[in-house]
Amino acid sequence: MALLILELEWGQRNNMKVYNQENYHIDKSKFSFAHENKKITDSKFDTKPTTFAKDAFKRFCKNKSSVVAAFIIGFLLLGSFLIPLIDTNDIKSVHPDQSLLIPKIFNAGTGFWDGTKKYNNIAYSAEDEAPLGFKKDAIISMEVSGIEYINQPYKYALGGYLKIATEDMLQNKDETFDGKIKFLRNYKTFNYDPIYNYQLNVNLGDIDNITDDSSLGEYRIRMQTNSQFIEIQDWSKNFGEISINLNDIVKEKVTSAQIRFEVKPQINKYSYLLIKNINISCDNEEINELLSTISFDDANAAALIQKQDNGTFPNMYWQSNANRDIYQAEKRSVSFVYDQYEDVFGKRNMALGSLRLNEYIEKGWVEYDYNIGPESFKVLDENSPVIQIYSQTYDSTYDIYTLNADIIYYKYIGMKKMPKYIFGTDISGKDIFKLAFSSLKTSLLIAILSSAVCLFVGLVWGSISGYFGGNVDLVMERFCEILSGVPWIVVMTLTILILGNNIGTFALALCLTGWIGVASRTRTQFYRFKGREYVLASRTLGSSDTRLIFKHILPNALGTIVTSSVLMIPSVIFSEATLAYLNLGLQGVDSFGVLLSDNQQYLATYPALIVFPAIIISLLMISFNLFGNGLRDALNPSLKGSD
C-alpha cells in the first residue's frame, strides 16, 4: 500500500494523468517485498523491568507525608532501642531528692525550656535574702510583686520604724511626767573616751498622727552612765536624719555609757517616737567594732532580738520600758524565676562524714587536716564536691569526725556535670525522657508481637470465612461476634489475673480479641472481590480454591489488610494505655500507658510530666496513620504502573 501511494504521488508530481482504478496498471517489476530478507525478532527493552515491590516503593515515595511519617516512626523506633542504652540516667531506682524537676535543655536564665519555674507572690524572708523556703543561689531573677506594711515585729519583714509609745496622757500642762517617760537604750554599754571621735547618727520617723489619739511626741537624747545622765539633745521635735558629734557635748571620759532616747507624754494624746535606725561610730577601730554591734539599721530586726536561751541578752539588744513596737515594716512578696536544677544539684550545706572526706583526700581532690580543723581545708581539684568546711565535731565512741560543709550536690552524688533532664523527672526522680523511650520500647514490642499474631490468625480466619460464605461464614461470624462481644476488659482481666502480669501475657491477652478486626476486614475484602469476573473466569478455567484465594483475591485485598495491620500497632498501644488507665497496666516494666496514667494526677501542677509522653504517643499515632495510608495507596493493585 505504501508503495502504491508512493507511485501515485510520483505520478501527480510529474503531471501525469490520474487513472481510474480499472485501467490503472502498474508493471509487476515495480513491486518488491519490503522485508524480504529481514528477520523480525523481539528486541530487548531499554527500560528495566519493575517488580510489584519496586513499583509500590516508587509510589510510596511520591507521597511526601507518608515518607515523613515513615522517618518519624523510624526515629522513634530507633530512639526506643538506642536511648535506653545510651542514656546513663538511672530509671530503675527511686531518687526522691530529684523528683518532679522541670524540663531543661538550655542553660538556666535563657527563659525557654531552661529548668526554671516562675513563682508569684511568695513571701520574702529578709533574713535569708531569699523567698521563704527557697535558696538564694538558685534564684535567676527576682522582683518585688507586692509590699504589705505591718505594725508588729515579724520574722520575714524588713525595715520599718521602732516605735516607742507612752502609755499615759497628761490631763493638763502642769502635770508632772517624769514617771511616765518611756525610753529606749542600748543594752550593751560602751566606754567613752573623748580622745576619739564619736558620732551618733539617728533617723527619726516624721509621721504624725498615726492614730486619732496619738501623735509624735517630744523626745530627748541622753547619755546614761552608772551615776549620771548627760544631756545630748534636750526636748525637741526635730525629726528626720539627725547627726550628732558626741565630742562637742561630752568632754569627760565615761565608762559604761548607754545612749538613751526618751519620749514624754503630751496633753490628751499619747506620744510616740519612731526610730528608723541608730548608728553609733567611733574612729577607734576596736571601739567601733563594739559600737557596730550596738547600732541597728533594720528596726524590725532590732525589735525581734529577744532574750537568749541562757537568759542573757545579745549585744544588739535595745531595751525599753515600753513595748518595742514596729511601725510600717515591709512584708514583701516577690515574684521570681527559680532554677530548680541549681536548687537540687547546686550548693547545699550538709553534714559530711569523715569517711567520705577521706575518700576525697585520697583522690587528691581536697586537702584537710583533722588536727587543725576547718582552716586547713583547701580545694585542689575542681572535681571536689566539697567547697567549704565550717566546723567539725568529733565522736570519740566511733572515732568519726562529722563536718559541717558546703558541697556541690551533683558532684557529691557522682555526676560529672549538672544533669539536664530534657523532659523533666517524675515523682520518683526518674528521667521522663529515658523512661518514655524505654516505655515505648516495651509498648512497641507488645504491639508488634500481638499485631503479628493477630494478623496471621485474622488473615486465615477472614479468608476462609469470606471466601466460602454461607453457613461456614455464618458460624465463623457468630463465633467472632460472640468473642468480640465479650467485653475485652473481662478477657484482659481474667487473662491477667490467671496468668500474671507480664509482657507475654499482655500480648496474648491483646491477641485474644485483637485478630477479630483483621478477620472482619479480610472477610469484607473477600466479599468484595470474590464475585468479580476475573475470579469467575479463573474458576471456569478450573482453578482451585487455594489458587483463587492466594493468587486472585488476596493480592487485591492486600493493600487494605496491610494498612489495617500497620494501624493495629497504634491501636494496640492505645489498648495498652487504656488498660493502664483502668489500673490493669503492666507491672514491673515501664510501659507507655502506665507512664501516662501514673502522671495524670500531676496534670494541674506539673503538666510537663504528661505533655511530653502525650506528644510522643500522638506523634506515633499520627505517623502510623499517615504511613498506613501511604502504604495502602502504594499497595493498591489498581494503581499499579500508573503515574
Next chain:
Amino acid sequence: MWKYVLKRIILALITTFIILSLTFILMKLLPFPLGVGNENEQASYYNHQVYLGFVFDSKVPLNGKESLWSYVDSDRISHYYYQVPVMQQYFSWLRNIFLHWDWGVSNKIMPNVNAINIILSRLPNSMYLNIISVIISVPLGIILGIIAALKKNSLTDNIISTLVMVFISIPSFVLITFLILFFGYKTHWLPPQWPSDTAPISQKIAAFVIPVMALSFGSICGYCRFTRAELCEVMSSEYLLLARTKGLTKKQAILRHALRNAMVPIVPSILAEFISILGGSMILENLYGIPGIGDLFVKALNAPDYNVLFVDMALFTTISLLAGVLLDISYGFIDPRIRMGAKK
C-alpha cells in the same frame, strides 16, 4: 427483606445471650466479691446472695472448705456461707433474671443497692453527653467532608484532611488531657473537673464543653474522612458524568446524584451512632470525673464490685450488638444490593 431483618435480630439476641452467659461464668471464676460494712450489712448482703442462689448458708462448718463469711445471729445460730458451684450459680442467675428481673446488688460502690438502680441513676449523664456530641459531630463531620471532597486537592481540602488525620490519630484520653490543661488550668475558661451537684447551673453547662469536645473531635473527623472518601469515589463515577452531560448543573448533579449515593454507607453508621448514645466513654468520664456509666465501670472494676461491673458490661454489650444489627439492616434498606452475610 423482613425475613432477613428477623433473622438478624434473632441472631443478635442469641449472641447477646451467649455473651452474657460467658461473661457471667468468666466473672464467677474471679474471686468471690466479699461483703463489706458492719455485721448487719454483711448478713443482709450474704442473705441476698443466698436468695440469689450464689451462696448457700450452712449451719455447721464444712470440712476442708473455708467459708466466705460466718457469724452468729441473735438466736445464737451460727451461719457459715459457702459459694455454690459456678454452673449452679449460672442457672440460679438465669432463673433470677427471667423470673424476677433481679441482677443482684452492689457490695462496694453503694452497698446493698440494686445494681440496675445504680446504673439507671448514672445513665442520664452519659446520655446527655453522647446526645450532644452526636448532634454536633454528625452534621459538622459530613459538611466538612463534603467541602473537602468538592474542593479536592485544593488548600481547603489539604487543611481539612491534615486536621482530620491529626485528630483521628490522637487518643481521646490524650486529647481530653490537653483540653483540660488548656481550658481548665491555663486559661481558666472552663471547669477542669466535673462540678459537684450543688454547683451553679452555668458551671454545670460549662462542664459539658470539654468532654463533648473530646468526644466529638474524633467522630467529626471520622465522618469527615468517610464522607470525603465516598463522595470522591462517586464524583469520579460515570453516571455523574452522564448527569452532567445531560445538562444538569453541578449543584443539581451533586445534590441529586452524588450526595445521595455517597450517603449509602454513611447513614447506617449515623444510626448506629445513635444507639451508642447510651454507652459512656470509660476513660474520658473517669478523667473528667463525670458520674456516668463509663466512670462507674472503672470504679466497679477497681473496687471490685462485680455485680455492678456485670450489669454495666451487659449494657455495653447489648448496646454495641444492637448498633451492629442496626448497621447491617439499614445497609439492606438503603441499598438493597447489599446483603451482609450472603452466600458466595
